[in-house]
Amino acid sequence: xxxxxxxxxxxxxxxxxxxxxxxxxxxxxxxxxxxxxxxxxxxxxxxxxxxxxxxxxxxxxxxxxxxxxxxxxxxxxxxxxxxxxxxxxxxxxxxxxxxxxxxxxxxxxxxxxxxxxxxxxxxxxxxxxxxxxxxxxxxxxxxxxxxxxxxxxxxxxxxxxxxxxxxxxxxxxxxxxxxxxxxxxxxxxxxxxxxxxxxxx
Amino acid sequence: xxxxxxxxxxxxxxxxxxxxxxxxxxxxxxxxxxxxxxxxxxxxxxxxxxxxxxxxxxxxxxxxxxxxxxxxxxxxxxxxxxxxxxxxxxxxxxxxxxxxxxxxxxxxxxxxxxxxxxxxxxxxxxxxxxxxxxxxxxxxxxxxxxxxxxxxxxxxxxxxxxxxxxxxxxxxxxxxxxxxxxxxxxxxxxxxxxxxxxxxxxxxxxxxxxxxxxxxxxxxxxxxxxxxxxxxxxxxxxxxxxxxxxxxxxxxxxxxxxxxxxxxxxxxxxxxxxxxxxxxxxxxxxxxxxxxxxxxxxxxxxxxxxxxxxxxxxxxxxxxxxxxxxxxxxxxxxxxxxxxxxxxxxxxxxxxxxxxxxxxxxxxxxxxxxxxxxxxxxxxxxxxxxxxxxxxxxxxxxxxxxxxxxxxxxxxxxxxxxxxxxxxxxxxxxxxxxxxxxxxxxxxxxxxxxxxxxxxxxxxxxxxxxxxxxxxxxxxxxxxxxxxxxxxxxxxxxxxxxxxxxxxxxxxxxxxxxxxxxxxxxxxxxxxxxxxxxxxxxxxxxxxxxxxxxxxxxxxxxxxxxxxxxxxxxxxxxxxxxxxxxxxxxxxxxxxxxxxxxxxxxxxxxxxxxxxxxxxxxxxxxxx
Ligand code: HEM
Ligand SMILES: [Cu+2]
Numbered sequence: 158x159x160x161x162x163x164x165x166x167x168x169x170x171x172x173x174x175x176x177x178x179x180x181x182x183x184x185x186x187x188x189x190x191x192x193x194x195x196x197x198x199x200x201x202x203x204x205x206x207x208x209x210x211x212x213x214x215x216x217x218x219x220x221x222x223x224x225x226x227x228x229x230x231x232x233x234x235x236x237x238x239x240x241x242x243x244x245x246x247x248x249x250x251x252x253x254x255x256x257x258x259x260x261x262x263x264x265x266x267x268x269x270x271x272x273x274x275x276x277x278x279x280x281x282x283x284x285x286x287x288x289x290x291x292x293x294x295x296x297x298x299x300x301x302x303x304x305x306x307x308x309x310x311x312x313x314x315x316x317x318x319x320x321x322x323x324x325x326x327x328x329x330x331x332x333x334x335x336x337x338x339x340x341x342x343x344x345x346x347x348x349x350x351x352x353x354x355x356x357x358x
Numbered sequence: 359x360x361x362x363x364x365x366x367x368x369x370x371x372x373x374x375x376x377x378x379x380x381x382x383x384x385x386x387x388x389x390x391x392x393x394x395x396x397x398x399x400x401x402x403x404x405x406x407x408x409x410x411x412x413x414x415x416x417x418x419x420x421x422x423x424x425x426x427x428x429x430x431x432x433x434x435x436x437x438x439x440x441x442x443x444x445x446x447x448x449x450x451x452x453x454x455x456x457x458x459x460x461x462x463x464x465x466x467x468x469x470x471x472x473x474x475x476x477x478x479x480x481x482x483x484x485x486x487x488x489x490x491x492x493x494x495x496x497x498x499x500x501x502x503x504x505x506x507x508x509x510x511x512x513x514x515x516x517x518x519x520x521x522x523x524x525x526x527x528x529x530x531x532x533x534x535x536x537x538x539x540x541x542x543x544x545x546x547x548x549x550x551x552x553x554x555x556x557x558x559x560x561x562x563x564x565x566x567x568x569x570x571x572x573x574x575x576x577x578x579x580x581x582x583x584x585x586x587x588x589x590x591x592x593x594x595x596x597x598x599x600x601x602x603x604x605x606x607x608x609x610x611x612x613x614x615x616x617x618x619x620x621x622x623x624x625x626x627x628x629x630x631x632x633x634x635x636x637x638x639x640x641x642x643x644x645x646x647x648x649x650x651x652x653x654x655x656x657x658x659x660x661x662x663x664x665x666x667x668x669x670x671x672x673x674x675x676x677x678x679x680x681x682x683x684x685x686x687x688x689x690x691x692x693x694x695x696x697x698x699x700x701x702x703x704x705x706x707x708x709x710x711x712x713x714x715x716x717x718x719x720x721x722x723x724x725x726x727x728x729x730x731x732x733x734x735x736x737x738x739x740x741x742x743x744x745x746x747x748x749x750x751x752x753x754x755x756x757x758x759x760x761x762x763x764x765x766x767x768x769x770x771x772x773x774x775x776x777x778x779x780x781x782x783x784x785x786x787x788x789x790x791x792x793x794x795x796x797x798x799x800x801x802x803x804x805x806x807x808x809x810x811x812x813x814x815x816x817x818x819x820x821x822x823x824x825x826x827x828x829x830x831x832x833x834x835x836x837x838x839x840x841x842x843x844x845x846x847x848x849x850x851x852x853x854x855x856x857x858x859x860x861x862x863x864x865x866x867x868x869x870x871x872x873x874x875x876x877x878x879x880x881x882x883x884x885x886x887x888x889x890x891x892x893x894x895x896x897x898x899x900x901x902x903x904x905x906x907x908x909x910x911x912x913x914x915x916x917x918x919x920x921x922x923x924x925x926x927x928x929x930x931x932x933x934x935x936x937x938x939x940x941x942x943x944x945x946x947x948x949x950x951x952x953x954x955x956x957x958x959x960x961x962x963x964x965x966x967x968x969x970x971x972x973x974x975x976x977x978x979x980x981x982x
Contacts, residue, residue: 175477175558182550186588193589197596197634201607201627278604288625291605295596 180333184340187303191344194299195351198292202355208289212352213269219262220349226255227342230311233318234335240325242318249315249331252338256308259345263301270294296348304341310334376487378479379906383486384464385799388792390486391457394493396873398448403859403866405441408433410852410859412841427505435840439508440526442838444500446511447534449781451541452496454646456489458788459583462649463552463576465795469897470570472561472914474907477554481547488544492537499533507534510838512635515608515628519600520621522614532601535594542587542594549580549587556580561896563916568935570895570920571666574673575652578680579645585684586641593634600626607631629694636687643780644683647747648676650787651718654740656920657790658722660893661737662729663931665921668721675714682711692760693767701760708758715751719744730924730931734891735809736794742786742817749821750779753828768838771831774824782820789816792876797890801902802883808875812868819865826854894920894934 173181201207233248270276275290277298314334317323323331377383407416415431422428427437464482468475476482499506508526509517517523518531556569556577569577596607606623608631613620659666666672688696688704722744731737753775757763766772789812796804830851835842842848842855889898896916900908914936922933 172558175554178558179477179481179550179554182553182584183546186546186550186584189585190588190592193592193634193637194596197592197607197630200633201630204627206625278599278606288606291599291607295599299595 174329176329177333177336180336184337187340187344191296191299191348194296195348195355198296198351199355201288201292208287210273210275210289212293212349213266215262215265215269216349219259219266220346222255222259222262223342223345226252226259227339229255230335230338233314234328234331237318237323237328237331238325242321242324245318245323245331246315249311249318253308253311253315256304256311256338259304260301260308263297266297267294293352296352300341300345300348303344307334307338307341310337373904376483378475378483379904380464380468380476380479380482381799381904381908383482384461386486387456387460387464387489388799390490390493391453391461392873392876394448394452395457396869397497398445398453399866399869401441401445401448403862405433405438405445406859406862408438408840410856412843426503433840436508436525437505438840439510439838440500440506440530443508443510443513443526443534444496444506447496447507447538450511450642450646451538452489452493454780454784454788455545455642456541458784458791459576459579459645459649460486460489460548461788462572462653462791462795463548463580465799466570466572466897467552467555467576468559469798469900469908470573470895471556471559471564472896472916473555473559474909474913476551477559478551482551485544485548485551488540488547492540492544495533495540496537499530499537502529502533504528504530506530512632512639513597514635515597515600515626515631516612519597519608519628519631520612520614521601522618535598535601538594539591542591545583545587549583552576552580553584561913561916564935567670568916568919570652571655571669571672571676572649572652572895574676575648575655578676579648582641582645582648582680582683586638586645589634590638593631593638596634597631629691632691632694633687636690637684639690640687641680641683643776644679646780646784647787648679650743650784650791651676651747653787653791653794654722654743656893656895657736657740657794658725658744659921659923660794660891661732661734661740662725663732663892663923664725664729665923666721667724667727668717669919669921671717672721675717678714679711682707682714686711689758689760689763692763698760705758705760709755712751712755712758715747719748719751732891734793735804735806735813736790736891738810738813739786739790739793742813743783743790745817746778746783746786746820749825750775750777750783754779765834766831768836769831770827770835770837773837774827774831777824777827778820782824786816789813789872794891795897796876796879796883797886798897798902800880800883801886802879803886803890804875804879804883808871812872812875815868815871816865819861819868822861823858823865826858830854889934892930892932894922894932896935899934899936 172178229248229251231248233245233252236242236244236248270290270293275287275294277291277294311334314323314331317330373379374382377386404419404422407414407419413432416428417431419428419433420431423433423437427434433441464476467473504525506526507513507518507530508524509531513531513534517527519527521528521531556573560569596605599605600608600623604623606626608628609621609623609626610628611620611624655666655672685707686704688700689708692701692704726741753771757766757772757775793804793809796802833848833851835848835851842851886902888902891898896914899914901910915938916935917938918933918935920935924931925933
């Protein structure tokens with residue numbers, strides 16, 4: 158109850174909710190993780206002895222899925238602000254399905270790379286020297302981990318919306334979910350473009 | 359609403375163990391930090407014994423470490439390296455990052471900005487427990503049969519990447535990595551909380567330009583941590599993969615003796631790790647020193663009874679240091695064969711960072727100048743920080759010159775540099791904070807005489823230990839060597855090593871005095887008054903008793919900056935931040951060094967909204 162009182166004291170002066178602000182900071186930290194690792198990719202690539210290979214075609218599907226899910230997420234958020242409870246549930250459900258199909262496309266993509274002999278580690282059978290493969294797979298897996306966190310978040314909000322707990326007067330959870338989901342979406346698009354074009358730099 | 363506070367029942371567990379109260383968490387950080395500090399100091403004295411008397415047998419070593427690590431009372435060379443590594447890790451991360459920033463950010467941020475607690479007390483509690491777990495994992499690596507990590511606190515591959523490289527590269531190294539990953543989680547949980555609390559939860563009237571410099575320092579420290587720790591996490595993850603999953607991010611063309619032969623890893627780059635490590639590593643050293651500088655600003659202003667000199671300049675130099683600290687990591691890598699042009703860029707950036715550092719130093723001196731100085735224990739240590747910061751900072755300029763660094767790198771000159779500017783300086787800042795805020799933490803003061811003895815012994819012994827190391831380094835004595843017996847050129851330095859070790863033992867003994875003073879004062883120290891130092895900041899307006907929510911009634915409103923000391927026409931020589939202006943306030947508040955215009959101070963306003971409107975507009979984030 159201290160928390161509630163404390164929030165009350167701070168809430169009414171037009172600032173972002175502290176919880177949401179913390180989420181934004183967390184996203185900044187995650188962004189630094191990926192910026193650091195993609196820089197490492199560039200530094201290592203510049204040293205040569207690097208296998209260039211094209212990304213699996215299935216990733217186009219993942220990208221489409223991520224865009225759709227972002228749109229539906231935004232639709233749900235928008236509907237919550239307009240107190241349109243049914244649309245909230247629909248939007249969240251579409252987001253969840255699109256998110257899961259993203260995971261499926263990633264799985265297909267992993268298989269495609271494995272078929273071409275690109276593995277995470279040489280111990281798994283690929284020839285030595287395929288650091289590029291390790292890097293790419295590491296990026297995708299790390300992103301997937303962040304996205305799975307998002308899927309849990311989306312599921313929670315979906316359940317809340319089924320219980321009619323997401324509405325105009327309580328948009329905090331859906332707005333945080335919205336921010337995080339867009340982040341994982343943008344992160345994927347960044348990685349996809351980066352991995353497509355960085356090798357040509 | 360505030361009547362709720364203290365209503366719920368507190369058990370021993372919820373009050374002292376899994377506490378969510380920032381004041382208790384701060385004590386937990388401090389005491390854990392002190393325990394880790396004792397371990398770190400003890401290790402350093404043990405390996406100094408080896409350096410001073412390489413051929414002597416010390417039964418105590420054998421008693422402590424057994425026949426495996428100290429046969430016949432002489433340290434095993436691998437274990438010597440293990441002690442050095444764990445000493446460095448403990449001091450840098452566990453004492454000077456968590457112990458310093460964790461303690462004082464937790465104690466002071468809510469109290470000085472006027473908040474009932476951290477933005478998320480739960481995350482705050484998690485932050486401590488991750489830190490605690492991390493400490494346990496790190497210390498447990500001292501007890502595994504292959505010994506602790508022993509490739510230095512910078513854990514460069516390949517030693518750290520190949521479990522078979524040497525005994526310490528085995529389980530000990532894995533535990534080190536797990537410990538650091540837990541540590542990073544703790545630092546991020548804490549840091550996110552600190553930033554949110556400072557930016558989001560300040561009391562009425564506490565605009566950014568009225569924040570005490572401590573808060574500015576903690577805020578920027580947390581931002582540095584948020585931006586740099588994830589990169590170390592990335593670097594550590596790749597290292598983990600190399601160790602456990604057989605990848606070769608950092609490994610290339612390695613041939614191991616002992617019948618193992620050529621390894622299948624290839625194509626990696628060990629230099630890559632150095633980039634990732636130092637991208638954190640350099641900001642990390644400022645993560646360590648900035649809270650200490652913030653504490654010093656506060657302690658020096660209070661005890662000079664003068665407004666801090668150049669508040670705005672202090673803030674700008676902190677920001678400058680924070681930004682520049684991301685652009686200089688290459689100065690740790692001058693000799694890795696980097697492109698000389700790139701080296702020059704790092705060189706220039708490195709020398710530029712000396713400018714804000716110097717601004718801060720001069721501002722401290724100017725604040726002391728003609729002040730009515732009170733030499734409290736806290737003040738002594740704060741002045742000590744300034745001394746060490748100058749001595750150690752100057753050698754940074756030598757090292758920052760790429761050409762000089764070719765001969766100085768990896769010698770005792772570097773050891774001297776960072777032990778003065780970081781080891782001694784930041785420890786003195788931490789001590790200043792402990793003596794100064796002890797009354798706020800425990801309602802009692804520490805013994806002043808013992809404090810003076812502690813100060814002088816520590817101050818003198820630190821210079822006796824680290825000053826001679828400069829000359830060793832200039833003569834080329836390399837760091838991280840177990841013994842210099844085999845190299846006749848270094849024989850003359852043996853006497854110096856004996857001198858240093860004796861000074862180190864003196865310094866260690868001085869810390870026993872501190873420990874006695876600290877722990878006995880918690881229970882038996884002299885009861886302190888509400889505001890023993892006559893300070894202006896809000897923490898001295900909240901009752902010392904342990905209450906949730908910090909203030910029994912409303913949170914105080916802030917009407918002025920925190921440095922109104924010795925104003926003319928006032929009965930007292932200080933005016934706390936929550937004292938409103940009355941009548942002819944204009945005249946009273948225009949002091950020559952006061953950068954806050956008097957208009958800005960007239961009434962409580964919510965200028966902090968601005969920042970958020972700005973952020974929101976940039977990122978299109980509406981209010982939740
Ligand atoms: C005036 C500002 C400073 C400059 C120009 C500077 C410059 C340098 C340079 C060039 C090195 C690399 C030496 C080498 O390995 O060959 C170095 C090492 C180091 N500096 Fe500084 N420094 C400054 C301030 C600081 C501060 C404030 C701290 C900490 C609070 C610090 C902590 C360290 C540490 C820990 C190392 C050694 C790391 C290691 O190799 O184990 N420095 N410094
Ligand atoms: Cu540095």
